Amino acid sequence: MDKIEKALQKLTLKEREAIKQLLTKLQSGQIDDLDIKKLKGRDDIFRARKGKIRIIYRNDGNGFCILSIERRNETTYK
Secondary structure: OOHHHHHHHHOOHHHHHHHHHHHHHHHHOOOOOOEEEEOOOOOOEEEEEEOOEEEEEEEOOOOEEEEEEEEOOOOOOO
């Protein structure tokens, strides 16, 4: 089991549905209404926020690669 699957198992069903919708919008390119920010110090790594859930991903031109999915806490961005 990889890191992303473990992170998803820790989330509630409602949170998983929100993540699914967010990932669908990211994949289709409908990012206008999403809360997305570029992380400091990196040009290719972004954060998408939905409530307390954060998706850290890398934009590689052709699409995106999910690096992390987790609840917001003091170590989320470290």
